[in-house]
Amino acid sequence: xxxxxxxxxxxxxGASTGSELLHIILLTxxxxxxALLISAVVGIPAGAWLGVSRFPGRRVVVAAIYTGMGLPxxxxxxxxxxxxxRSGPLGDLGWLFTPAAMVTAQVxxxxxxxxxxxxxxxxxxxxDLRLQLRSMxxxxxxxxxxxLGEARDGxxxxxxxxxxxxxxxxxxxxxxxxxxxxxxxxxxxxxxLETRRGNFALALALGGVLLSLTFAMSILLxxxxxxxxxxxx
Amino acid sequence: MRRLFLTRADGVVMMYRHNAxxxxxxxxxxxxxxxxxxxxxxxxxxxxxxLRLATTTSTYDSGLLQAILPDFETxxxxxxxxxxxxxxxxxxxxxxxxxxxxxxxxxxxxEAFVDExxxxxxxxxxxxxxxxxxPADDPAGIRGMGLASEAMARxxxxxxxxxxxxxxxxxxxxxxxxWLASGIQPDPSSGWYLSIGQGMGETLQFASERRAxxxxxxxxxxxxxxNLIDLVVLVGGESLAHNADQNLINPYSVIPVNPARHPQTPxxxxxxxxxxxxxLDTQEQISTFGVDQYGQPLFYPDSDHWRSAHP
Numbered sequence: 011x012x013x014x015x016x017x018x019x020x021x022x023x024g025a026s027t028g029s030e031l032l033h034i035i036l037l038t039x040x041x042x043x044x045a046l047l048i049s050a051v052v053g054i055p056a057g058a059w060l061g062v063s064r065f066p067g068r069r070v071v072v073a074a075i076y077t078g079m080g081l082p083x084x085x086x087x088x089x090x091x092x093x094x095x096r097s098g099p100l101g102d103l104g105w106l107f108t109p110a111a112m113v114t115a116q117v118x119x120x121x122x123x124x125x126x127x128x129x130x131x132x133x134x135x136x137x138d139l140r141l142q143l144r145s146m147x148x149x150x151x152x153x154x155x156x157x158l159g160e161a162r163d164g165x166x167x168x169x170x171x172x173x174x175x176x177x178x179x180x181x182x183x184x185x186x187x188x189x190x191x192x193x194x195x196x197x198x199x200x201x202x203l204e205t206r207r208g209n210f211a212l213a214l215a216l217g218g219v220l221l222s223l224t225f226a227m228s229i230l231l232x233x234x235x236x237x238x239x240x241x242x243x
Numbered sequence: 244m245r246r247l248f249l250t251r252a253d254g255v256v257m258m259y260r261h262n263a264x265x266x267x268x269x270x271x272x273x274x275x276x277x278x279x280x281x282x283x284x285x286x287x288x289x290x291x292x293x294l295r296l297a298t299t300t301s302t303y304d305s306g307l308l309q310a311i312l313p314d315f316e317t318x319x320x321x322x323x324x325x326x327x328x329x330x331x332x333x334x335x336x337x338x339x340x341x342x343x344x345x346x347x348x349x350x351x352x353x354e355a356f357v358d359e360x361x362x363x364x365x366x367x368x369x370x371x372x373x374x375x376x377x378p379a380d381d382p383a384g385i386r387g388m389g390l391a392s393e394a395m396a397r398x399x400x401x402x403x404x405x406x407x408x409x410x411x412x413x414x415x416x417x418x419x420x421x422w423l424a425s426g427i428q429p430d431p432s433s434g435w436y437l438s439i440g441q442g443m444g445e446t447l448q449f450a451s452e453r454r455a456x457x458x459x460x461x462x463x464x465x466x467x468x469x470n471l472i473d474l475v476v477l478v479g480g481e482s483l484a485h486n487a488d489q490n491l492i493n494p495y496s497v498i499p500v501n502p503a504r505h506p507q508t509p510x511x512x513x514x515x516x517x518x519x520x521x522x523l524d525t526q527e528q529i530s531t532f533g534v535d536q537y538g539q540p541l542f543y544p545d546s547d548h549w550r551s552a553h554p
Contacts, residue, residue: 095452096452096472097472106452106453107449107452107453184441184445188437188439188441188449189439189440189441190431190437190438190439191409191431191437191438191439191440192431192432192438193437195440199440200440202440203409203410203440203441205332206328206329206331206332206410206411206412206440206442207329207331207332207335207410207411208329208331208332208333208334208335208336208338208411209331209335210335
């Protein structure tokens, strides 16, 4: 019997339906996908810019970003919770315990990962490449574009690391999202819940689903790497 | 320019370096070995007995266990490892033999656990009560209602937000019993009924943030009250004596895991613990716990010893 069948069966026993599981998976993809998209759109150019720039205090900035790569999700979740709380500064937004709050927390978690790893990928390029590009008359933007193309393996790894990090974290999703059934419950929080319920087999099966999602995402990214025509012409 | 040929002097330097490396490596290995030996000695120094107690979060979060357990530990020379989880997980841990004694509050599941041979017997330990808490402005108008099931029916018909534990804990099981009595089957996709699958503390925080009603044990509510904005007891009164609904009584029991089923459980220690916690002295400690701080006990003793002493 496949994991999927086990899942459907166990969920049915719990007076739920397969559609509940589907909702959880779709929400997981929506929340982490959107957070990843935002982090990548902002983080890749920011990381690339950091990688080609030289300014005083740059090392401190890089160290700060590397620290951000190790942010404990539960601390980020708590910070987002307190900011969006009714007694917090942005309480009026009404975002607490909604997918928007989860996306916010996950962007904060994925962004440093993507900036930091993109920066590292750019930095590790041959310094001669830059000189060559300049001598060919490339402007700053063209230069960054071409270097990103050269460093695309590292950039893909940065995006994959970001996705793996946020799709599997539970601290921030639980605190900021609230794990509301059919509203903000995602795979990672569902796994914690099923463990607390004592449904260890189901929790493990949900873990399998989560891993499959990450695996599928990695395949997608690797395919993208081969398709991408990023090089500056 | 790097030289192509090595002179004799270079050889001496290299040998010297090689010896130095060896020395460093040797002293490093010595230190590591000593540390390992010390660690092993420390681990073996005290052949301490360990009892693993799986309990609901309420007994732990309220501070009750931290208050009474040290007496048992010093008197019997046993270390008690408390694993505070929901009743559902506590029972699953017992079924797998991962816990030695359970302290839980879901009668139906407890009886099934004992009937299936996982537990030796179920001993009544103590009780407290549940209350319905909600926003002070009480949009559904349930304040002062006597029966929880009627109050919940009114919350449902007003479609006022209700936060459910939704985690198969003892409190969640009681909530479902009360919904059954109210004749309503709440639907998580309806928008007003929010099943969040979290612990009591988190659920109270959630209710406070979302201006939701929820069912809570009184002890956890009292312990967290100062951190909850605008969340008050609406059904259940000021203390257990004021609670008009018998269905809100919350009995806890203690169950030793069956050593015949799970041979690795420390049989004698488990029984010593169960006997100790049911003793009159321990029960008296339970009855006074929290009175200083909250003006009322958080748990009321209920063991056979206690009941025969206080008929």
